[in-house]
Amino acid sequence: KAGVTQTPRYLIKTRGQQVTLSCSPISGHRSVSWYQQTPGQGLQFLFEYFSETQRNKGNFPGRFSGRQFSNSRSEMNVSTLELGDSALYLCASSLGALADGEQYFGPGTRLTVT
Amino acid sequence: GQQLNQSPQSMFIQEGEDVSMNCTSSSIFNTWLWYKQDPGEGPVLLIALYKAGELTSNGRLTAQFGITRKDSFLNISASIPSDVGIYFCAAGGSQGNLIFGKGTKLSVKP
Numbered sequence: 590k591a592g593v594t595q596t597p598r599y600l601i602k603t604r605g606q607q608v609t610l611s612c613s614p615i616s617g618h619r620s621v622s623w624y625q626q627t628p629g630q631g632l633q634f635l636f637e638y639f640s641e642t643q644r645n646k647g648n649f650p651g652r653f654s655g656r657q658f659s660n661s662r663s664e665m666n667v668s669t670l671e672l673g674d675s676a677l678y679l680c681a682s683s684l685g686a687l688a689d690g691e692q693y694f695g696p697g698t699r700l701t702v703t
Numbered sequence: 704g705q706q707l708n709q710s711p712q713s714m715f716i717q718e719g720e721d722v723s724m725n726c727t728s729s730s731i732f733n734t735w736l737w738y739k740q741d742p743g744e745g746p747v748l749l750i751a752l753y754k755a756g757e758l759t760s761n762g763r764l765t766a767q768f769g770i771t772r773k774d775s776f777l778n779i780s781a782s783i784p785s786d787v788g789i790y791f792c793a794a795g796g797s798q799g800n801l802i803f804g805k806g807t808k809l810s811v812k813p
Contacts, residue, residue: 593745622801632746632791632803645799679745686799691736694745 593682593695601701607668610698614661614682621663626677675702705730709792709804715812716782724807725776726792734795735768735775741788
């Protein structure tokens with residue numbers, strides 16, 4: 590079974606630009622979650638989508654948004670990029686509810702904002 | 704808010720040594736998970752625990768879900784060089800969220 594895939598793997602953007610990251614979950618998984626990982630803050634939860642609906646949301650500004658398509662693929666968008674948005678963005682998929690565990694992560698997208 | 708205190712932050716291992724790390728919280732959780740992350744990769748699920756008191760093994764790894772539901776530990780027996788990496792605990796609560804510890808970085812003793 591193919592794992593979680595994320596594209597692109599690396600991205601360099603300029604302050605003020607916007608970016609869209611993509612995630613394809615494991616086949617059959619309906620929940621997709623997004624995390625931001627930085628050396629200082631660790632893994633921080635952005636949001637979770639289940640059956641095209643946002644089910645949980647972390648404490649991030651409205652510049653961070655996401656959506657999920659009917660085939661469970663998900664995209665995350667960050668508008669008006671700031672230097673502090675430089676991070677590894679991880680997507681994880683699971684069969685059922687987020688808190689039930691057994692999330693499987695993709696390799697991440699390394700975003701650098703200059 | 705809910706948070707996990709993971710310790711130690713970092714540790715050095717010599718091949719063959721046993722390793723222990725743990726996660727504690729003031730909140731009660733229904734699920735405890737342990738992940739390992741290698742450089743440039745996403746975290747990989749090692750062990751999932753679903754019941755208070757549960758003890759589960761995965762090869763040389765053993766993890767336990769604390770009786771109080773507020774803590775969990777992970778042991779690695781007879782460590783080998785490929786055990787180096789960052790280990791994360793994560794816990795799922797009644798609010799439907801999943802929270803991660805800040806990680807324990809395992810390195811090889813120079």
